[in-house]
Amino acid sequence: MNTQNEGSANDIQKEMEKFLGIENVDELFKDIPDSVRLKNPLKLLGPMSERDLSIYIDKILSLNKPVVSFLGGGAQDHYIPAIVQEVITKPELLNAYTPYQPEVAQGMLQGMFEFQSLISELTGLNVTNSSMYDWATAIGEALLMSVRIMKKRQKVLISKSI
Secondary structure, three states, X not given: OOOOOOOOHHHHHHHHHHHHOOOOHHHHHOXXXXXXXXXXXXXXXXXXXXXXXXXXXXXXXXXXXXXXXXXXXXXXXXXXXXXXXXXHOOHHHOOOOOOOOOOOOHHHHHHHHHHHHHHHHHHOOOOOOOOOOOOHHHHHHHHHHHHHHXXXXXXXXXXXXX
């Protein structure tokens, strides 16, 4: 650890201002309109350890009152079993791409096959796909698949909630 004095904060600031070619630090903020500038300095706490900061932030966050979320899409507050974190961090399950080199990614392909097989079993569908992005891409694929399968149908119904 370097314990040499590297100069006062004022000396360092002057050196930076000289390097930037400005007279003082206020020149950096001259383009900000007065109407949006702070009138008084922020009242900041003094330095604190990471642990103390974490405790302080947790106290502030505890003041929040949970509300019912109508966002949907899995964003609502819900219980997630601990095993889920273990499964989703497995390298073979980290992205939606189908691996191109089966000899390198046999484990990933096996996992994808097992997933697709279970989804087929659960849904009763003959065809499922695990190598798919979510939301718009998946909806697009589902629409294309339904149009290809039901060739006589001329319309596809889509819920307004989508």
